[in-house]
Amino acid sequence: MNIEFFKTKKFMLHFFFAVAILQLGLPAAMIVRYEDVIRNGTQYKFRTAPVDPYDAFRGRYVALSMREDSVRSDGESFNPCETVYVVVITGDDGFAKFTSAHRTPPVGKGDYIKMKTRWGSDSGETRLEIPFDRFYMNEHLAPEAEKAYFKASRQDNDNTFVAVRVKNGHAVIENLYLDGTPVLEILQPTGK
Amino acid sequence: MGIDRKGLKWLYGELPGLVAEGVLGEDAAGRIRKHYGDVPKTDTSKIALLIFGILGALLIGGGIILILAHNWDALGKFERTVLAFLPLMAALGAGAYSVLKDKGTAWKEGVGAFTMLASGSSIAIIGQTYHVGGDLESFLFTWMLISFPLIYLFNSTTVAMMFMAGIASRACALSWDGPHIADFWLMSLLVFPHIFFSVRTSRCSARSALLLWTLSICYTICLGLSFESATHNLRVLAYFGFFALSCLAGKVWLDGPATIWLRPLSFIGPVGVIVMATLSTYEWIWQDYYRRYRLLDGADHARLLLAIAILVVIYIPLVWLIVQALRKRRYQALIFGGSAVVAALLSCLLANLTSKSMLPMLIFNFYLVFVGVSLIAIGVRSSRLGRLNMGMAVLSLLIFLRFFDSGLDILFRGLTFIIMGSCFMVANVLMVRRKAALKRAEGGQTV
Incomplete structure (x- = not known):
C-alpha cells in the first residue's frame, strides 16, 4: 500500500467519519456516564464552604471547599498525587464521611469515589483532592451565591452542603444547598 | 530539488549575464530553465486569505467559547446539550464539505482550527452542566487527545500548533505532578x-518554520519541567544535549538558503547553547549540583526514569549527528553543538568527583572564550x-558578566571595556576594507 492511498478521497472520507465519531462520541459518552450517576447513584451530602474565583474556559462557578477532605489511612501510606479509591458513608449527623482509602476499587465495602491524594502526614491522615469542587453558575449569580453563603454562615448556620450522587467511583454534584435550600431558589428573587 | 524561490530567482537573473559573457551557451541556459521550471509565484491574495481564514475561525471559535462560558441557567439540561453539540456539528459539516470538495489550504486550516475550538467548547459545556470539577489539566488532556486527528484530517498546521501549545500548557499545570509530564513527551510524538x-x-x-519554532519553544519549556531538584544535574545535561541537537540538526538536516527565521533550529540551538554556557559560569548551578547529586538522593523512581529516558532520546541521535557533522565538515555547528556537550559532560563528571564548583565554572569560561x-x-x-561580530559579542558578554561578579578595580574595568569596544570597531573596519579590496581584485580579474 503506497502513501498515495492515504490521499485518496475514499480514505479521507473514512478518516473523516472516524474523527467525527470520536469528536461527537466523547461528549456523548460523558453525558451518558454523568446521567447514569445522577439517576442511579446514591446521594450523599457534603458540608462545604464556597468561594468564587474565575475560570476563563468554563465561566463562573462557586468553588467548593469540602469540610470532609481527608481520610485516616492507618498502616498504609500514600504518595502525593496517587490515585486512590475512598469509601464513603453517611455519618450519624446525616453528612458524608470518608472511612478508608484503597489503591484498587474496594469490593463489598459500599460506595467509593476515585480521587487523588494531596499529601499524607505522620498522623496517618491523608489529605484528598476532592473531584467535585465546583458549582457552575451564571456569572452574575455566582457572586450573589457567595454573598448568600456568608450571610448564612454569619447566622451560625451549619446547613450548607452539596448533594452528590455516587456510583462506581464517579461522583456528580446534584445541587448546592444554602441553609438547606437549593442555591438557585434562594437567589431567584435577587437574581435575574 | 533543494532550491527555493529566492535562489531560483537569483539564478534566472544571472543567466542572461552568464550567456552574454560566454560562460554558458544559450542552450545550456535553456536546459537549466527547463530543469528547474518556472519560479513559483507567491500569491499574496492566497496568503492573505489563509491568514484571515485562520484568524476568522479562531475569533468565531473564541466567541462561541465565551458565549458558552456565560452558563445559561435558564436553559434546561437538554437545551444545554444541544448548545454543546451545535458548534461542533457545524464545524464537522464544514469539515465534511472541505473533504468532499477537496478545498484548499486556507479553508482546511480555518475549518481545522474552528473544529478544534468547537470540540473544546462542547467538552467544557458538558463539564459545566454536570458541575464536573476537575482541573484545567484533565480538561486539556481530553481536548488535545480528541483534537490531534484533526491535524492529519485537514493537514492543518494551525491545529498542530494549537495542539503543541495545549499539551505544553497541560505540562506546565502538572509540573508539580512529576510522572505525568511523561505524557507530554509521548503526546508530542503525535x-x-x-x-x-x-x-x-x-x-x-513558513509552514515548517512555524511548526519547528512552536515545537522548539514547547520542548525548551517542558525539558525544564521534566526534572526535579534531585535530578537537577541531569537537567543541565539535557538542556546542553537538546540545544546541541538543535544546532546540529539545523545544520546537517535542515540547512538551506533562507533567512534565520525560516531555520528555527539554527537559531534556537546556538542561542540556547550560549545561554546555558553563560549560566554554567555561575556557581549556583554547580552548587546545587554537588549538593544534590549524591546518587540522586530523594529522586523518585518515575522522575528518574523519565530523566534517563529523555537523556537517551537526546544523546543517541546527537552522537550520530556529530559523526555526520564531522563527515560533512560543519565545523561551526560542531563548535556550538559537539564541544558544548563535551564541556557539559566533563563539567558534570568533575562536579561530581570533586564536589566543587570551581572547575566546571572555569571550563565554561574557557568554553565561551573558545x-x-x-x-x-x-x-x-x-x-x-x-x-x-557574533564572536565579538560572545567575548564581550563574557567580559561584561565577569566584571560584575569579580572584585576588579573600576578603572581597570573601564579600560577593558574601551579596549574591547576599540577591538570591535577596528575588526569591523578591517573586515569591510578587506571585503572591498577583494571585490576590487575580482573586478580587476574580470576586466
Whole structure:
C-alpha cells in the first residue's frame, strides 16, 4: 500500500467519519456516564464552604471547599498525587464521611469515589483532592451565591452542603444547598 | 530539488549575464530553465486569505467559547446539550464539505482550527452542566487527545500548533505532578509525522518554520519541567544535549538558503547553547549540583526514569549527528553543538568527583572564550562580518558578566571595556576594507 492511498478521497472520507465519531462520541459518552450517576447513584451530602474565583474556559462557578477532605489511612501510606479509591458513608449527623482509602476499587465495602491524594502526614491522615469542587453558575449569580453563603454562615448556620450522587467511583454534584435550600431558589428573587 | 524561490530567482537573473559573457551557451541556459521550471509565484491574495481564514475561525471559535462560558441557567439540561453539540456539528459539516470538495489550504486550516475550538467548547459545556470539577489539566488532556486527528484530517498546521501549545500548557499545570509530564513527551510524538511531511515538502517554508519554532519553544519549556531538584544535574545535561541537537540538526538536516527565521533550529540551538554556557559560569548551578547529586538522593523512581529516558532520546541521535557533522565538515555547528556537550559532560563528571564548583565554572569560561575566538576566526577566514561580530559579542558578554561578579578595580574595568569596544570597531573596519579590496581584485580579474 503506497502513501498515495492515504490521499485518496475514499480514505479521507473514512478518516473523516472516524474523527467525527470520536469528536461527537466523547461528549456523548460523558453525558451518558454523568446521567447514569445522577439517576442511579446514591446521594450523599457534603458540608462545604464556597468561594468564587474565575475560570476563563468554563465561566463562573462557586468553588467548593469540602469540610470532609481527608481520610485516616492507618498502616498504609500514600504518595502525593496517587490515585486512590475512598469509601464513603453517611455519618450519624446525616453528612458524608470518608472511612478508608484503597489503591484498587474496594469490593463489598459500599460506595467509593476515585480521587487523588494531596499529601499524607505522620498522623496517618491523608489529605484528598476532592473531584467535585465546583458549582457552575451564571456569572452574575455566582457572586450573589457567595454573598448568600456568608450571610448564612454569619447566622451560625451549619446547613450548607452539596448533594452528590455516587456510583462506581464517579461522583456528580446534584445541587448546592444554602441553609438547606437549593442555591438557585434562594437567589431567584435577587437574581435575574 | 533543494532550491527555493529566492535562489531560483537569483539564478534566472544571472543567466542572461552568464550567456552574454560566454560562460554558458544559450542552450545550456535553456536546459537549466527547463530543469528547474518556472519560479513559483507567491500569491499574496492566497496568503492573505489563509491568514484571515485562520484568524476568522479562531475569533468565531473564541466567541462561541465565551458565549458558552456565560452558563445559561435558564436553559434546561437538554437545551444545554444541544448548545454543546451545535458548534461542533457545524464545524464537522464544514469539515465534511472541505473533504468532499477537496478545498484548499486556507479553508482546511480555518475549518481545522474552528473544529478544534468547537470540540473544546462542547467538552467544557458538558463539564459545566454536570458541575464536573476537575482541573484545567484533565480538561486539556481530553481536548488535545480528541483534537490531534484533526491535524492529519485537514493537514492543518494551525491545529498542530494549537495542539503543541495545549499539551505544553497541560505540562506546565502538572509540573508539580512529576510522572505525568511523561505524557507530554509521548503526546508530542503525535505531531511528528505532520512536521516530517512538512519539512520533507519544503525545508525552509513558513509552514515548517512555524511548526519547528512552536515545537522548539514547547520542548525548551517542558525539558525544564521534566526534572526535579534531585535530578537537577541531569537537567543541565539535557538542556546542553537538546540545544546541541538543535544546532546540529539545523545544520546537517535542515540547512538551506533562507533567512534565520525560516531555520528555527539554527537559531534556537546556538542561542540556547550560549545561554546555558553563560549560566554554567555561575556557581549556583554547580552548587546545587554537588549538593544534590549524591546518587540522586530523594529522586523518585518515575522522575528518574523519565530523566534517563529523555537523556537517551537526546544523546543517541546527537552522537550520530556529530559523526555526520564531522563527515560533512560543519565545523561551526560542531563548535556550538559537539564541544558544548563535551564541556557539559566533563563539567558534570568533575562536579561530581570533586564536589566543587570551581572547575566546571572555569571550563565554561574557557568554553565561551573558545566559541568567541572560533567565530571570529571563521568570520575572518570566510570574510563574513556577521560571524565576526557574533564572536565579538560572545567575548564581550563574557567580559561584561565577569566584571560584575569579580572584585576588579573600576578603572581597570573601564579600560577593558574601551579596549574591547576599540577591538570591535577596528575588526569591523578591517573586515569591510578587506571585503572591498577583494571585490576590487575580482573586478580587476574580470576586466
